[in-house]
Amino acid sequence: MKAKILKLIVTVGLFAVLIFWVFNSIEREFVDAAKERILEISNLISSSIPEDDIQSWLEEIDANYPDIQAIYIKGLEEYGEIPEYFYQNPESADLFAKLKTMDFFDYGIESTVYEEIYFHENILKLGNNQYFVTFVPVLEPEYGMVTGSLVLLHNASKILGTIRTIWGFALLLIGVVFAVSFITSFMRDPTLGFTILIVFIIVGTFIAYPLYEAFKLTIFQNGEFSLDVWKKVLTTRNYSRALWGSIKLGMLTATTSTLVGFLFAFSLTRMKLKGKKFFATMATLPVISPPFSLTLSIILLFGNNGLITRRLLGLTSFDIYGLDGLVIVQTMGMFPIAFLVLSGVLEAIDSTLEEAAMNMRANRWKVFTTVTLPLSIPGIASSWLLVFSNSMADFANPLILSGKYKVLSVEAYLEVTGMHRLQNGAALSILLLIPTLTAFLIQRYWVNRKTYVTVTGKPSARIIEIVNRPVKIFLTTMMGLISAFLIGLYSTIVAGCFVKNWGIDYSFTLENITEALSRARDALIDTTTLAAIATPIAGILAMIVAMIIVRKKFPGKKLLQMFVLMPFAIPGTLVGISYIIAFNRPPLLLVGTGAIIVINYVIRELPVGVESGVATLKQIDPAIEEAAQSLGADSPTVFRTIVLPLIRPAFISSLSYTFVRSMTAVSAVIFLISAKWYHITILIYNFSENLRFGLASVLATTLIIIILAVFGLMRLLVKKSSYMEKTIISG
Known part of the structure; x- marks a missing residue:
């Protein structure tokens, strides 16, 4: 061990001396060239007097x-x-x-x-x-x-900045030499060590560094420490009102979404029901639709010139803009999150407990309130907190539908784009991070609790139906009404494609389709291209990170996991603003390029892929991989030939999710688009803002068709495992 440490010190020391000499020479040459340039400019200015x-x-x-x-x-x-x-x-x-x-x-x-x-x-x-x-x-x-x-x-600021960059590269190179020497000297599997190092560099560069730069911008002015920005943000009544508005909206949306999600999850997992596939489709459809789609249809139906409010009911003072409209739209768009969480929780509950309670003459309501509901509490809490985080961070819906109602995400956007006050926008986004990160951490705590989980050696293959006929009819009716409302919303979007001027002239036309597709051709190509590039990168990276987290032990593992999952809790506005701040100067001058949008896609959707991969890997016996390693296979071979085929469903799901979310992204992308790289959702927003609802409807419908096609392909590639299915019997 001492010999290895001595060898490491000598190797790194020699390389450090060499790197110092090389970069010192580079600095001298750069400074000499800068001086010559200064003297040339000085003579030129002097001769022009x-x-x-x-x-x-x-x-x-x-x-x-x-x-x-x-x-x-x-x-x-x-x-x-x-x-x-x-x-x-x-x-x-x-x-x-x-x-x-x-x-x-x-x-x-x-x-x-x-x-x-x-x-x-x-x-x-x-x-x-x-x-x-x-x-x-x-x-x-x-x-x-x-x-x-x-x-x-x-x-001299630019020259000094370049000098700092030169020496930053020198320090980085010394760090790389140290890391490579350390890995090759002390790790049995150097490939694994290099993989961990690369993941740490990616996480540090594209998650930790932008957040640090955004926070630094709020506490430094003209190179000096100052809390003036935070004093203004925390004492301005308009900002405090927007923060409370976001929290209030989040709480209301989380409550209603959890109720609707529980309604669907309970009905589909604990009841014998006709049309389960239809209701399951309705419960997941909003997840795969563009964020503006439901808002657009709400405006078309209930806006100032809405089909129902103005045309059918003749209402002139009805106002859908504000808190009420936002709660409706967010509930319809986010209850699938609660449904997906609660479905898994309710399916995992051992039904023999409910059966035992009924055998002891407990009535159905008693069984529900004393057995089913208490065992669902972790899922209910997780659902509420997840929806709360998503509602707080939501940017797309409030941007169009908030009206006079203030929310912090929109205020941060207006500070950056309207007022050109990047410091204020960064501070507001960081302020928004506090409740969302708190909710995320509480949610993680609930997920990791084991108190309420019922796991047996042999799970029951059947579920006792604990609802009577009237309750069953009531629950089915409620699902039917909500599904009908959703169908109405999506049908309105499709109908909007063929209406000449919604609210004024409802005559049939095909001009919207030709005009929208011609104007959106470049944006649609850009969006699809960038999403297609990001999808395989995000999928492979997510599975590699999941493999490292589940199977390997190394220093900093918990820190890596924390940073990888952090983008799930970070509002999109903060991601967009922090990327503008961090990557608008050398050596990482990415603002205005397609690369920064791809990186945003990968980093934003990485947590979902990692979580999916982790959950799948925990179900796979590591002895399979150990057997391959004992036969001489290295880590890349084991991952490529053993792990990746076994986690294929999680991998395909990660690819599909990344593609869909990339196609429908708004909050961060709206800060990162440029004249060269545009995004289709931003074009939908611009059409909606300019009251060109027909064009917006065409583009929203086009996105839905593309996304449904991808999800249909995913269903063909990955099918649900039959061993998890249960039979529901009447109690």
Whole structure:
């Protein structure tokens, strides 16, 4: 062990010395080139000084060279002349006053008298910036006589930033050398070590680093620590109102969605029922539809010119915009989350407990309230908290339907795009992270509890139906009404494709289809292309991370798991804003490219794929992989030939989910799109904002068709395991 440690120290030390020498040479060459460039610009500016109208010339310098502060001194005291000072702006005058007190100032002016340029080697900190200073002689064009001096202060921030980047790369390279040496010296499976290292780099670069940069932006102003942004955010009544509005909306939506989700989950898992596939489809359809679709249909039906409110009922004062409309839309869009969680919980409950209670002469209501409902509490709590987190982070629905009702996600968006106050937008998004992250952590706590779980060696293959006929009719009727409402909403979107001008002219037309598809062609190609690129990357990465988390032990495992799951709790607005802040400068200049959108897709949907992979891997006996390793297979071979085929359902589900979510993304993508890369959901939003509901309906319907096709393909590739199915019998 000592020999390995000594070898590691020597290897890293030698490489560190070599890297230091190389990058020190790079820095010197860069600084020399920067100095030459500064001197060239100084001579160019000096030769452009006119004899008259100096102030106009200074204004041109201000416009053409924004990183330079110029002070022109006309006349020289050495020649007995009274100097006349011309300042580029008031800031130049303040800087010059400070410059005159420094010991090298007189030497710089004296150098210009002898027709020499003086470049001060040291960087000066004046005010909030750092500068290189040059003193340049001003020559009379005809005879070449010195007529004055030009003092130029060159902003050094970009040069210093490049130098920091150079040494950042040097430190990164030393870190890579250390990591590689450590892995090859101390790990039995170097491939596994490199995989873990790469995952840590991905997580650190695209999750931890952007969040750090966003938070840093809120506490630093002009390079100095300041809490002014947070004081403003926490004391402004409008922001406090928006925060409470988001929390109130989240609580109401979580409650109603959990009730509706429990209704569907209980009816489909604990009752003999006709049309189960239909109701199950209705309970999952909103998950795979674009976020604007239900909002769009609500406006078409119940808006100011809605088909029901205005056309059928003749209402003129009815207002769907605000809290009520948002709760309806979010409930219809998010109750599938509760349904999916509660279905798994209710299916896992050992039905022999309910059967035993009924054998002891407990009535059906008693069995439900004392056995079924208490055992469902973890699932109910998890569902409520998950929907609460999603509602708080929802951006798409409030953007269109909130009206005068304030929510924090929209306020953060308006601060960035409308007010151009990136610091305020980042602070509001971080503020929004607090309740969503709290809800997520509580949800994780409930999921990991074992108190209410009933697991037996041989699960019952049947479920006792504990509802009587009237209750069964009531529950079925409620599901039917909700399903009919959903069908009405989606049918409205389809109908909107063929209406000339919704709310005014309901005549049939096909112009919407041709116009929308022609205008959205590029956006549709961009969206599909980016989603197709992100999908395999996210799927493979999720399965690799799941494999590492479940099967391997290594330092920092819990930290890695925490950061991988964190994007699920981070609001999309915070992701978008933090990516703008973190990746708008070298060396990771990604803003405006398609790469940043792909990275956003991968990182945002990674938690779902990882969780799915973890759940599947825990059901697979690790002895299968150990047998392959004992026969000489390395980690990549085991993963490719053993693990991946066994977790195929989870892998395909991860691919499909990533593709669907990428196609319907809004909250983060709206900050990351550019003129070159656009997104179809943003175009739907723009059409809705401009009251072009026909065009928006066409694009929403097109997205639904694409997504349903992908999900249909997924159903063909992955089928539900028959050993989990149970038979429901009458009690």
